Amino acid sequence: MPSNEILRRVQITGGSTYIISLPKNWVRRLGLKQGDYLTLTPLPDGSLKVRFRKESPKPFKTTMRVDPKLSPEASVREFIARYLVGYDLIEITFPEGTYKHRTAIKECMVKKMIGVEIIDEASDYVIVQCLAKPTELSVVNAIKRMTNITSHMLSDVVKCLGERNEEVLKEVTEREDTVDKFYLFIVRQLKSVALGLLLPSDVGLYDFREVLGFRLVVKSVERIADHVNRIAKIMLRMPTEALTYLENLREMGLKVVETYGNSVRSLLRRDINLGHRVVRGSREIGLKEEEAIGWIIRERLDIGVALPLRTILESFKRIADYSSDIAEIAINLAIENPIPVNY
Template sequence: MVSLPKRWARSVGLKPGHQVALIPQPDSSLLLVPRGEVKVDVAHEALVEAHPSMDPEAVVRDFISRYLAGHEAIRVRFHEGASRHRAALKEAIRRKLMGVEVIEESADELLTQCLVGYVELPVKRAVSRMSNLAHSMHRDAFSAYASADHGLASEVIDRDDEVDRFYFFIVRQLKMAVQNRALSEEVGLSSPRDCLGYRLVVKSVERVADHAARIACLALGLEKRLSLEALSRASKVSELAGRAYLRAMEALEGLDVEEAHRCMSLSAEAVRAGRSAVEELISLGLDARSAVSLSLALDSLRRIAEYGADIAEVVINLAAAAPTTRAWAQEARRWVGIRWP
């Protein structure tokens, strides 16, 4: 039995029969965390004021900031003359934010609620889905570019919104986990350090998707296919970049340091191949428009490889985060009942 201060227990809503976790920390201290059915309210209803003088994008950014802060309900108040902001906000919610639904609406107000939580989609599962989506965008974007397929290119561009939805949702969970230690394990992470690492990872994945969308946009500008000679160099860079990115994500899943190092070597190879291909553009005899287009596509492929290396570096750093302390914490963690003093 462990006796807890009555005032603290009441402040966090603990009652007889509730559970807490004693989690050893790297500095040899113990972290006491309420668990189970105990809920600490860290996200009350937030308010966004939409004035007619504001840019609609500013209202959208204000709304997203409340969403990322972890608020479950967000009320938007439209002042007279700000009706145009409503359409922009509702479109952004539909395209960019996962699980946010309008539950009340009037002439001057909009009330939304986030209906998807960390239990339904924990961080690691969400990152996996986001990563797979970004990889498919890269693969299909280059395919669209190589074949000048405008239809496929448009589909890839549309998929970028879905990646953004995962990105904002994951960042929301990570911020909530940092603010409330009790949520760290609930979202599938073991420490605030992991939250920082995954924050860097999801930003890199989001940028991979952005560059895939950029390649798709370049494909829309092609009137015909480029020569096979020009595409063969770009195809090699694309294949190397895709492998580097995939291996980085595989290394993240198992915190595999050796795989992370191999990924960084593969990324460096892709970067060298990309630079070599750009240097050889002059010898291909392309017209100026095609040469610029291919140069920009190669730059995006190089950046995708570099983001794979960034993810691999995060893996190495996470794996080095006191592994003995992690193992000891897992062995030492115990559930304890509550006895009132």
């Protein structure tokens, strides 16, 4: 028996009520007393989770001192790490020489985070609080919004292959921040489940298997949005003489849009057959990329034209690969969990 497990014998009282005693050390550590209520949550693996929830649980708080020796980007990463772990209150202290760090962190809050607000601020510190709760936006609904935004970004970029629209392309690059907001919000919820701060049901999921699967999914969607953003920026910088060649990539782009859309549908519907179609479609896109590269070589295009075309093709291929990853996760989640059998 593992050292952290405690063995208890099931007893019957009143002829039909099953009872077990609670470990004394656990009771004392939580400050339980007679009359307190415990919540019992049956889990898919047959175990039972016991929790004591006070009426007004204290928020999880942490402090962070910005190091002037670090770059502003490094300080932002440390701030995001605290947000993702699940802290509700983050107190950040800023010594002299960290004005740029302060600005970068506050910009990150606005652009990359959902429900994070400054509740106190002075010249040398900022206290922020995460106000968004899992009950207000489940993981599944957040993923639906995240994938929907990414799908529209991809479709808009492919439409611009026929005729470049700079306003649309600039909007695509701006929408990536919204995708990042949902990504960080979802990862925060999933990490809270992994740490035992929340149950899968608290974030709208069934079990820990779904938690792991959706963690991989949101990373793939976030990377897809990165590649769409990359394509949009390349198209904005492309010289005029290169624009006439973009139409040659449109067929492949439309196939990528279809493949990504099907990957999301296979996930949300747990559609195994559609998932297999996505995997096959991803391989077909890989062949189309090879054909397009061969065409670029045969045409002996100028490097200023060939390089952006090649980069766009590579991003299309990567989007198809990530779509295939999502479809494989959908297939895995569609398979029923094994049922424990007592021999």
